[in-house]
Amino acid sequence: MLAAKIHLKHVSIVTTEGYAASPGGSQAKFMAEVSAEEQARNKNLTPAAFRDYQNGIRPAGPGARDLIDHFESVDEEILAMQASSPGTRPGDEEVIQLLARRAKTLRLGIANYCWFADPSRALCLILAGxxxxxxxxxxMCDSARCPQATHHGGHRPVWASSAQNKKVFIAKIGRGQRDEKARLQKELDRDLRVLSEIDAATGTAA
Known part of the structure; x- marks a missing residue:
């Protein structure tokens, strides 16, 4: 499922960059279809992340605190709705509506969620000027540093695979390639840190 979502995002990026100079006709229609697919996907992914939060499974990453704060505010709204109508509980559609604004900001990274709520805080745009x-x-995403990026349990296999590959590469590097080894070790340390944070946040730490 994650691979399919990443592929959908990749298609969106490629088509946007490829057709930006000549919009219209079938190209515009295709982009509209991709946008509709993304919006439908986000309506499912955001409530899923919220349900995880309600079950004690927290997001990790630099943007985790902001996302948790938002989910806490939604929880408060749900409690207020219940208080105003004792004996009733908001249905899925009502919860989706409460999460709709945040869902519209969701973009899929390679191994993270990008909550693109404030472009001025997006690390990729800052680096690109x-x-x-x-x-x-x-x-250009560096989700381990971007304040709008979060990591979730579904992203763990990607980070684990990345870490394992780096371990293999590092083991094969000769003594004369100290700079390359140091670079890969730094990236491996980042991957391991992200994995540790995901495990701690999701309650799967050993």
């Missing part, structure tokens, strides 16, 4: 852009640059 385009903080006013209305789309994130997923190819």
């Amino acid at each position: 385009t903080p006013g852009s209305d789309k994130p640059l997923v190819g």
Whole structure:
């Protein structure tokens, strides 16, 4: 499922960059269809992340605190709705509506969720020098540092695979390639830190 979602996001990026100079006709229709698919996907992923939060499974990553704060505010709204109508509980559609604004900001990274709520805080745009852009640059994403990125349990296999591959590469590096080894070790340390944070947040730490 994650691979399919990543593929959908990749298609969106490629088509946007490829057709930006010549919009219209079938190209515009295709982009509208991709956008509709993304919106439908986000309506499912955001409530799923919220349900995880309600079950004690927290997000990790630099943007985790902001997302948790938002989920806490939604929880408060749900409690207020229940208090105003004793004996009733908001249905799924009502919860989805409460989460709708946040869902619209969701973009999929390679191994993270990008909550693109404030372009001026997006690390990819800051690095590219385009903080006013209305789309994130997923190819430049560094989710371990971006304040709008979160990591969830479903992202763990990607980070684990990345860490394992780096361990293999590091073991094969000769003594004369100290700079390359140091670079990969730094990236491995980052991967292991992200894995540790995911495990701690989701309650799967050993």
